[in-house]
Amino acid sequence: MRKRAIAASVLASMGILTVGWQVGMATTVTPTSSSGDTASGTAGSSGTSGSSMTSDTGSSSSTASTSALKDGTYTGTSEQTRFGDVQVQVTISGGKITDVAAVHLTDEGGRSVQISNYAAPILRKEVLASQSAKVSNVGGATYTTDGYLQSVQSALDQASS
Amino acid sequence: MTTQTAARAALPARDIRAPGIDRRRQYARRARMSDLLVTLLWGSGAAAVALYLAYGGMNDWNSVAGFITGVGIIAGLIGSDFVLVMLVLAARVPVIDRTIGHDRAVATHRRLGKPALYLLLAHGALLLIGYGASTGINPIAEIGPMLALPDMPLAFIGTALFILVVVTSLVAVRRRVSYEGWHLVHLLSYLAVIFALPHQFSDSGMLAVGTWQRVYWLALYVLAAGAIVFFRFLKPIIATLRHRITVAGVTVEAPGVVSIHLRGQRLRELRSQGGQFLIWRFWTGKTWWHSHPISLSAMPSDTTARITVRGLGAGSTRIGGIPAGTPVSIEGPYGIFSDVARTSPRLAIVAAGIGVTPVRALLENARIGPGEATILLRASDNDETYLWDELGEIAAAKGATLYTSVGRRASSGSAWLADHDVRRGVTLRSIFPRLATSDLYLCGPSSWLDVVEAEARALGVPEHQIHAERFDW
Numbered sequence: 097m098r099k100r101a102i103a104a105s106v107l108a109s110m111g112i113l114t115v116g117w118q119v120g121m122a123t124t125v126t127p128t129s130s131s132g133d134t135a136s137g138t139a140g141s142s143g144t145s146g147s148s149m150t151s152d153t154g155s156s157s158s159t160a161s162t163s164a165l166k167d168g169t170y171t172g173t174s175e176q177t178r179f180g181d182v183q184v185q186v187t188i189s190g191g192k193i194t195d196v197a198a199v200h201l202t203d204e205g206g207r208s209v210q211i212s213n214y215a216a217p218i219l220r221k222e223v224l225a226s227q228s229a230k231v232s233n234v235g236g237a238t239y240t241t242d243g244y245l246q247s248v249q250s251a252l253d254q255a256s257s
Numbered sequence: 258m259t260t261q262t263a264a265r266a267a268l269p270a271r272d273i274r275a276p277g278i279d280r281r282r283q284y285a286r287r288a289r290m291s292d293l294l295v296t297l298l299w300g301s302g303a304a305a306v307a308l309y310l311a312y313g314g315m316n317d318w319n320s321v322a323g324f325i326t327g328v329g330i331i332a333g334l335i336g337s338d339f340v341l342v343m344l345v346l347a348a349r350v351p352v353i354d355r356t357i358g359h360d361r362a363v364a365t366h367r368r369l370g371k372p373a374l375y376l377l378l379a380h381g382a383l384l385l386i387g388y389g390a391s392t393g394i395n396p397i398a399e400i401g402p403m404l405a406l407p408d409m410p411l412a413f414i415g416t417a418l419f420i421l422v423v424v425t426s427l428v429a430v431r432r433r434v435s436y437e438g439w440h441l442v443h444l445l446s447y448l449a450v451i452f453a454l455p456h457q458f459s460d461s462g463m464l465a466v467g468t469w470q471r472v473y474w475l476a477l478y479v480l481a482a483g484a485i486v487f488f489r490f491l492k493p494i495i496a497t498l499r500h501r502i503t504v505a506g507v508t509v510e511a512p513g514v515v516s517i518h519l520r521g522q523r524l525r526e527l528r529s530q531g532g533q534f535l536i537w538r539f540w541t542g543k544t545w546w547h548s549h550p551i552s553l554s555a556m557p558s559d560t561t562a563r564i565t566v567r568g569l570g571a572g573s574t575r576i577g578g579i580p581a582g583t584p585v586s587i588e589g590p591y592g593i594f595s596d597v598a599r600t601s602p603r604l605a606i607v608a609a610g611i612g613v614t615p616v617r618a619l620l621e622n623a624r625i626g627p628g629e630a631t632i633l634l635r636a637s638d639n640d641e642t643y644l645w646d647e648l649g650e651i652a653a654a655k656g657a658t659l660y661t662s663v664g665r666r667a668s669s670g671s672a673w674l675a676d677h678d679v680r681r682g683v684t685l686r687s688i689f690p691r692l693a694t695s696d697l698y699l700c701g702p703s704s705w706l707d708v709v710e711a712e713a714r715a716l717g718v719p720e721h722q723i724h725a726e727r728f729d730w
């Protein structure tokens with residue numbers, strides 16, 4: 097009888113884990129190390145309750161170049177992640193990105209706030225340095241990075257249109 | 258060895274089965290339930306990890322820091338799951354008690370203790386390393402920012418309490434501490450769970466509002482807490498108030514052994530099975546803080562019950578002197594040292610010393626056919642033959658065979674028997690020739706019982722046919 101219990105436990109556990117793993121795979125965020133258009137398709141959907149895509153970033157972002165940016169302040173789309181919404185405001189001056197200000201950062205859970213506070217300055221610096229949303233992922237802050245860069249990209253799209 | 262009732266020889270073999278009872282089917286049902294419980298135990302751990310994966314936990318594994326953090330989170334999830342399982346196992350839930358018995362529930366609870374603690378410590382350590390690495394500071398320096406997280410100081414205190422609880426339960430430490438002291442410290446584990454709880458919901462974002470993960474964990478916590486509150490606290494209080502048990506009188510059975518006669522109301526509705534025990538507390542100024550797990554030594558009538566005790570612990574000695582009229586509170590009945598655990602067509606019982614008490618009630622209550630049961634009673638001298646005359650009468654009435662073995666323990670052979678019986682060539686097999694198709698019920702002191710159990714195993718008696726009740730208190 098113990099053998100049967102062990103067999104049942106192993107099978108049940110494997111089954112449960114497989115389901116969890118597959119569901120997880122379906123909602124996996126594509127790593128944003130190369131950023132840009134490919135990442136924007138999936139990040140938002142890994143959130144909680146089937147959040148819909150919030151912007152048109154997917155279609156127009158790939159060709160967005162930073163050369164023809166009109167001056168002004170642009171508010172990016174609010175990106176939903178499972179750790180909270182992320183939204184930024186991008187300031188263009190003299191055709192260049194001069195500032196990125198966070199409107200809202202991941203804040204679901206105390207640790208998310210810490211991560212946001214740590215990752216946002218790094219992301220801001222990298223965006224300013226590269227003058228684009230194509231910067232590398234901040235370790236340990238995947239969701240924040242994704243949302244942040246997508247919001248930046250959508251602001252840049254507005255600036256170049 | 259003397260035969261008090263020689264009923265078996267006169268009976269044909271086919272008469273052994275009590276009418277209308279299929280022991281094998283009864284056992285198959287219980288075994289299925291037991292397998293289900295084991296599967297639930299491991300399945301709940303798997304579910305904790307599966308939910309973590311389902312909500313994209315693997316996304317964080319793209320860096321070393323993220324991976325360490327992820328493993329740390331999984332350790333915490335499984336650790337919490339184990340702690341909840343331990344709470345449920347200690348809650349004396351009737352379905353668990355009926356299926357695997359109080360002893361095995363407690364043994365499983367004990368076995369999970371250390372792994373649970375190690376997982377929770379790993380959880381803390383790995384998250385300190387992982388969080389620290391993600392922001393480029395060392396794990397020790399990370400303690401600062403970690404404590405700044407909401408509810409985290411509480412979680413640290415909870416961890417310290419868990420360590421204290423497990424350390425005081427280590428065999429080496431446990432021996433030096435009184436039961437009451439240990440129990441008091443052990444109650445801190447409830448506090449530890451309560452302290453550790455908030456940070457799981459407020460910090461991780463794992464259990465965010467609206468996720469199934471949150472629903473699942475909340476349900477687990479409600480289930481475990483509900484089981485504890487209801488079965489460990491409310492039910493005993495209700496039973497105590499309902500049955501209004503008081504001490505009717507104390508009679509001396511032998512030097513150091515007393516029977517406590519109890520009076521109460523609607524005692525049959527306790528539905529105690531013969532062989533089960535209750536946890537008793539006698540409310541006098543000197544005795545109320547000791548609780549005593551003691552078997553009923555006779556089946557209760559609606560208004561009376563009886564327990565028989567030998568003064569082993571400090572508390573047990575003192576309860577010999579309790580006055581009539583003392584109010585008694587109860588928890589239970591618990592355990593499956595009873596008809597419930599039967600698996601096979603025949604019944605073999607071996608009891609030593611005060612271990613005779615549950616056997617006395619078990620036999621009285623057993624639904625057995627003539628010739629089904631064989632009993633061996635063991636005592637080191639004639640003073641130790643408590644309740645033997647009563648057992649003799651019940652055995653005669655039920656058509657059971659009763660053997661006795663009185664005298665000093667043998668030093669070789671079947672060392673659990675009296676020396677002069679072993680010299681005559683008496684063994685477990687000679688007393689119970691049909692052991693292979695019998696349930697073997699053993700009750701007595703641990704050191705003695707281990708020897709009988711070893712002989713039974715050596716004879717090839719399957720584990721599920723051996724039912725042991727160790728009297729150590």
